[in-house]
Amino acid sequence: MGDKKELELQFKKHGYDDYKWIAPEHIVVSQWVRMKCMFGCSSFNNNASCPPNVPSVEECMLFFREYSDVVVFHFKRSFKNPDERHKWTKKVNLGLLELEREVFLSGYQKAFLLFMDTCNLCGSCTGLKSECKNQSSSRPTPEALAVDVFSTVRKYGYQIEVLNKYEQEMNRYAFLLIQ
Numbered sequence: 001m002g003d004k005k006e007l008e009l010q011f012k013k014h015g016y017d018d019y020k021w022i023a024p025e026h027i028v029v030s031q032w033v034r035m036k037c038m039f040g041c042s043s044f045n046n047n048a049s050c051p052p053n054v055p056s057v058e059e060c061m062l063f064f065r066e067y068s069d070v071v072v073f074h075f076k077r078s079f080k081n082p083d084e085r086h087k088w089t090k091k092v093n094l095g096l097l098e099l100e101r102e103v104f105l106s107g108y109q110k111a112f113l114l115f116m117d118t119c120n121l122c123g124s125c126t127g128l129k130s131e132c133k134n135q136s137s138s139r140p141t142p143e144a145l146a147v148d149v150f151s152t153v154r155k156y157g158y159q160i161e162v163l164n165k166y167e168q169e170m171n172r173y174a175f176l177l178i179q
């Protein structure tokens with residue numbers, strides 16, 4: 001691993017100041033997360049970056065083991081209107097993609113971003129990986145890779161709760177895998 005201080009300067013330059021370095025072995029990957037995608041989430045089969053367009057849970061576990069460092073970025077907001085939320089998450093995800101590219105170009109060839117919300121870069125998603133309209137920029141969320149975000153971020157003192165009203169403040173997390 002190179003210089004974390006240099007990477008933190010890049011994070012700062014992009015305006016990110018709420019993040020934590022976490023150990024990849026502390027990322028909790030669980031079969032129940034995939035089950036929740038398959039049963040109860042409207043993105044299943046409808047988003048090209050979500051299951052079933054992603055690796056198996058076992059492959060996801062192996063993938064995380066290939067990294068030495070992970071940064072979790074925290075974002076919190078509340079909205080009355082779902083459309084406002086989607087505009088915000090698209091903007092945040094696009095900003096994170098710029099950071100991922102910069103980290104990659106500074107020598108971290110394995111840099112890989114997990115979006116803080118389901119990929120919504122296009123007006124409507126094809127639902128099929130082979131037909132994704134933006135292959136180079138689409139990324140999965142941590143949840144799509146079977147990460148139990150609740151258990152993982154709580155290990156580091158971050159807040160996350162099940163919400164039961166749309167207007168409640170959301171705590172959302174993006175992961176940047178680095179090596």
Ligand code: SF4
Pocket residue numbers: 047048049119120121122124125126127131132133134135137138139
């Ligand atoms: S880039 Fe577009 S088509 Fe591809 S996963 Fe994202 S929203 Fe869907």
